[in-house]
Amino acid sequence: MTSRNARRNMVNKVMLTLCGVCAFLTVSTLFLILGYLIYHGAQSLNPGFFTHLPVGEGEAGGGIANSILGTAEIVVMATLIGLPVGFFAGVYLAEFGGKTFPFIVRYTADLLNGIPSIVIGIFAWTVVVVPMHHFSALAGGLALSIMLIPITARSTEQFLLEVPRSLREGALALGANKWRTIASVIVPAARKGIMTGMILGVARISGETAPLLFTSLSNQYWSGFSEPTASLPVTIYNYATSAYEDWHQLAWAAGLVLLALVLLANIAARMVISRGTSLPR
Amino acid sequence: MATSTAAVPRPASIQKRRFGADEVAYGFTLLFALAILVVTILLVYQLWVHSAASRQKFGFSFITSTSWDPVAEKYGALPFIYGTVITSFLALLISVPLGIGAAVYLAELAPPKVSNSLTFLVELLAAVPSVIYGLIAIFTLVPLMRNYLDPALQAVGGSLTLFKGRIFGYGYLTAGVILSIMTFPFIISVSREALMAVPREQREAALALGATKWESTFNAVLPFARLGILGSIFLALARALGETMAVTMVIGNSNAIQASLFAPGQTIAAVIANEFSEATGNTYLAALVELGLVLFVLTMVINGLAQLMIMVTTKKGSAKA
Numbered sequence: 001m002t003s004r005n006a007r008r009n010m011v012n013k014v015m016l017t018l019c020g021v022c023a024f025l026t027v028s029t030l031f032l033i034l035g036y037l038i039y040h041g042a043q044s045l046n047p048g049f050f051t052h053l054p055v056g057e058g059e060a061g062g063g064i065a066n067s068i069l070g071t072a073e074i075v076v077m078a079t080l081i082g083l084p085v086g087f088f089a090g091v092y093l094a095e096f097g098g099k100t101f102p103f104i105v106r107y108t109a110d111l112l113n114g115i116p117s118i119v120i121g122i123f124a125w126t127v128v129v130v131p132m133h134h135f136s137a138l139a140g141g142l143a144l145s146i147m148l149i150p151i152t153a154r155s156t157e158q159f160l161l162e163v164p165r166s167l168r169e170g171a172l173a174l175g176a177n178k179w180r181t182i183a184s185v186i187v188p189a190a191r192k193g194i195m196t197g198m199i200l201g202v203a204r205i206s207g208e209t210a211p212l213l214f215t216s217l218s219n220q221y222w223s224g225f226s227e228p229t230a231s232l233p234v235t236i237y238n239y240a241t242s243a244y245e246d247w248h249q250l251a252w253a254a255g256l257v258l259l260a261l262v263l264l265a266n267i268a269a270r271m272v273i274s275r276g277t278s279l280p281r
Numbered sequence: 282m283a284t285s286t287a288a289v290p291r292p293a294s295i296q297k298r299r300f301g302a303d304e305v306a307y308g309f310t311l312l313f314a315l316a317i318l319v320v321t322i323l324l325v326y327q328l329w330v331h332s333a334a335s336r337q338k339f340g341f342s343f344i345t346s347t348s349w350d351p352v353a354e355k356y357g358a359l360p361f362i363y364g365t366v367i368t369s370f371l372a373l374l375i376s377v378p379l380g381i382g383a384a385v386y387l388a389e390l391a392p393p394k395v396s397n398s399l400t401f402l403v404e405l406l407a408a409v410p411s412v413i414y415g416l417i418a419i420f421t422l423v424p425l426m427r428n429y430l431d432p433a434l435q436a437v438g439g440s441l442t443l444f445k446g447r448i449f450g451y452g453y454l455t456a457g458v459i460l461s462i463m464t465f466p467f468i469i470s471v472s473r474e475a476l477m478a479v480p481r482e483q484r485e486a487a488l489a490l491g492a493t494k495w496e497s498t499f500n501a502v503l504p505f506a507r508l509g510i511l512g513s514i515f516l517a518l519a520r521a522l523g524e525t526m527a528v529t530m531v532i533g534n535s536n537a538i539q540a541s542l543f544a545p546g547q548t549i550a551a552v553i554a555n556e557f558s559e560a561t562g563n564t565y566l567a568a569l570v571e572l573g574l575v576l577f578v579l580t581m582v583i584n585g586l587a588q589l590m591i592m593v594t595t596k597k598g599s600a601k602a
Contacts, residue, residue, distance in 0.1 A: 012493035016390060022382030023391070026465055027399050030406045036417055085313050092310035105314045107588075108321050114584035115324070115577060116523025118550050122557070122573040126327040135558075146320060153317065179306035200408075207410025210525035210550070214558040233412045233526075240416045241530060248420070255416045259409060266408045270401065 034259075041256030044249045054220055054235075060246050064254050066222050067235040070137065074216055074231055075206050077141025078148055082205075083198055085145075086152025090194075093153065094160035095182050106157075109150040120146050121211035129215060137229035140216025144205040151204065155197025159190040196269045203265035207258060209233035232258045328574045335567035343571060349536045349552075351560070356568035358575060360538045364453065364546040365576075368528060369521040371457025371542070372464055377514055379461070380468030384510075387469065388476035389484075389498050400473060407466035415530035418459045423450040423531055426458070431543050446541035451533030454542040459527045464517035471516060475509025475594050476502060512590030519583040523576060525550040549576045 052063030089109070093102050124143035129135055163186050171181040187194070217228040218238060232254055239251035335343065339356060346357025383403070387396045427450030434454075438444045479502050487497035503510070533545020534555060547555075549572050560566050 008493055008496070012495040015495045015499075016386075019382045019386040019390060022379050023386040023399060026379060026383045026406075026469060027402050029462055030402050030409075033406075033409060033413070033417055036421060037413070040420070085316050088310045088313035089317055092307075092314040096307050096310060102314070105317055109317050110588055111581060111584065112317065112321050112324075114519055114580055116525065116550060116580055118523070118525045118553050119328070119573045119577050120324075122331075122553070122570055123324045123327055125557075126331050126570075127323075130331075146324075149317060149320070153314075178303045180302070182306070203408060207408075207412065209410065209412040210554060213554055217558060233410060236412050236416055237526060237530070240412075240419055251416055252420075255413050259413050262408055262410060263405060266405055270404075 037252065037256045037259055040249075040252035042253075044253035045256065049250075049253055053222070054230075054250075057242075057244060057247075062246075062250070064230075064232070064235055064250060066219065067230040067232045067254065068257075070216070070219070070223065070229040071206065071232040073137050073225065073229060074140045074144060074212070075202065077138070077225075078144035078205055079202055081142070081145035082148025082201070083152055086149045086201070087156050087194070087198075089149070089153040090156025090160065091182065091187070093157040095178070095186070106154075109153050112146070113150040113154070116210075117143075117147060117208050118210040118213075121213060121215055124211060124215045132226070134226075135215060135217035135228040136226045137216050137223065138225055140212045140229065140231065143211035143215050144208060147205050147208065147211065148201050151201040152198055155201065156190075156194050159193030159197065160186060162193065163189045199265055199269035203262050203269070206265075207233055207262050209237055213237075325577070328570060328577060332567050332571035332574050334563045335571045338564060339568075343568070344575065347538060351556075351562075351565050354562070354564050356564070358549070358568075358572055360536055361547050361549045361552050361572065362575070363538050364456075364532065365522055365548040365550070365579075367453050367542075367546070368456040368460055368532070368548055369518055371454060372460030372521045373514065373518060375458065375461035376465040376468055376517060380465040380513070380517070381472055381510060383465070384469045384472035384476055385498060385503075388473045389494075389502065396473075400470065403466050403469050407470065411463065411524060411526040412530075414459055414463055415527040418455070418527055418531045422459060423455060426450050426455045435543075442540045443542050446539070446543055448543045449533060449545055451531055452541075452543050452545045453532070453539075456528045456532045456546075456548070457542075459531055460521045460524060463524060463527060464521050467517045467520060468510075468513045471513030471591060472506070472510045475506040475513070475591075478509070478594065479505045506594060508590045509594030512587045512594065515583050515587035515590065519580045519587060522583065523550060523580045525554050529554045549579075 048061065049063045050068065051065050052061070053066055054064065055062030089105070093106060093109075096102075120143050123146070124139045128139035128142055132139075167185055167189055168181060171185040172178075176184070212231050212234050216231060216234070218234050219228045219230045223229045236251050236254045236258065239247040239254065242248070335356060339346070343356065344358050344362060346355070347359045348355050348357050349360060350356075387400055387403075391399065427448055431448040431450070431454065435444050435448065483501045483505055484497050487501035488494075492500065528548050529551040532547060532551050534547055534551065535545040536547055536552075539546060553569055553572055553576075557566075557569050560569055
């Protein structure tokens with residue numbers, strides 16, 4: 001009996017320790033990634049990196065100024081389309097919902113959210129690149145906006161539903177009609193959460209590469225909205241898979257810049273604006 | 282008389298206007314909700330139409346044929362489907378035990394403060410762009426696999442076909458490893474929530490019967506949360522199937538089915554990423570779009586199952602959160 005109990009205690013200790021080891025391993029991955037990027041990327045970060053255009057294959061120096069501007073262009077476009085559409089759809093889902101139709105919309109939004117980003121890229125290619133006959137920043141922006149819509153809609157809905165019932169009833173009792181209740185009481189009350197969701201959404205699409213590969217493509221130079229446009233993620237991909245040591249260095253530095261932007265946005269959204277929000281799905 | 286006629290219409294007109302504003306707000310937001318439906322339907326329609334040339338030419342043999350030859354205009358997707366399935370399977374083989382173990386630690390063992398900060402870090406991991414995983418994998422994971430891990434596996438299990446053949450560093454196994462790192466944040470985050478939704482009584486009853494902490498967790502808590510955990514695994518699977526960049530960068534891009542896990546291969550997403558912008562000719566493009574359609578259907582089914590399971594266990598899935 002005692003030997004059996006000793007064995008049970010052993011199993012208990014071993015398994016619980018293993019669980020702790022799993023947690024340690026998974027969390028330490030983040031620090032490994034950060035460490036590697038800082039170690040390799042920091043060497044190539046200099047003012048020229050942010051202000052110069054790329055140079056030819058195998059040449060030293062050069063920067064990724066056009067990729068930074070291109071990413072800004074594409075993400076702003078995606079944000080201008082994706083955030084309003086997602087926000088109002090979210091308001092509909094939370095506030096005007098009946099039974100069947102909102103369920104369908106909700107399910108479709110989750111479906112859209114789960115579609116691999118490369119498939120979204122194909123879609124944007126069919127509706128923008130094919131009719132226009134050339135790659136453009138516009139197509140990339142559209143692809144990213146389609147990814148942003150369901151994320152924003154679902155997080156907006158979630159935070160609107162978390163507003164206490166008493167606030168809603170108070171506004172209605174004062175004689176406000178429904179849309180006024182929503183506009184002046186419910187949305188302001190859920191403001192922080194909605195903002196968090198939006199920042200997380202924009203941070204997520206900013207790092208997307210696959211939908212841009214054959215929509216905005218890439219470019220060696222500055223470019224307009226209807227031209228092929230360089231972006232940070234695609235530049236990292238191109239440089240990392242190239243055969244030149246200088247380009248590898250640029251890829252590390254660009255990776256560091258991209259990750260810093262994405263992680264800072266995430267940390268800001270989660271810690272400063274609203275504490276303890278969980279991963280949007 | 283004059284005062285009463287002036288007084289009566291006012292409230293009525295306000296009532297009327299207010300009624301109108303609600304209707305307008307309803308219609309306005311409904312438009313945007315409809316936009317989600319329209320975009321999704323249009324997406325499926327476009328994939329269907331733009332893959333027509335390939336669907337008509339190859340029919341069902343598209344997913345059973347193994348030759349992908351743009352020069353001869355022959356397109357078969359089986360090597361890519363195989364690559365997608367095998368890399369996702371390898372990923373889950375690593376990330377499921379690791380993820381559930383970590384989730385158990387975070388939900389059952391760690392003090393709330395530690396658990397919350399660690400979960401925060403894990404969720405940051407989920408926010409790292411996939412191209413960054415690819416970048417790091419090319420320069421650190423690939424050499425590591427080539428010089429240490431693959432030779433070690435070959436030394437142990439070299440008699441199995443799975444571990445035979447030349448070692449490149451690029452290949453199915455490397456892709457599986459990087460995918461496992463990319464998927465465990467989802468498993469941890471969702472499983473932890475499912476575990477935390479298990480009622481306290483479940484644990485207390487087991488402990489009161491004399492179970493050790495592990496026995497209570499394994500026999501009373503984990504079975505209770507099994508659907509939610511299964512849901513998290515399906516969610517991770519859907520992510521792994523559709524993941525493009527990191528896999529494309531380390532899979533090695535070879536269009537043949539190979540038994541060895543060390544061999545270079547190709548996944549559906551990777552072949553689209555590699556060939557789409559350079560593809561010429563209607564059939565070639567249509568075949569690539571059809572690959573996208575296959576991937577869409579695959580992830581849709583897996584995601585649907587995942588949502589259903591998470592909805593059932595955490596009781597808030599599609600209805601609230």
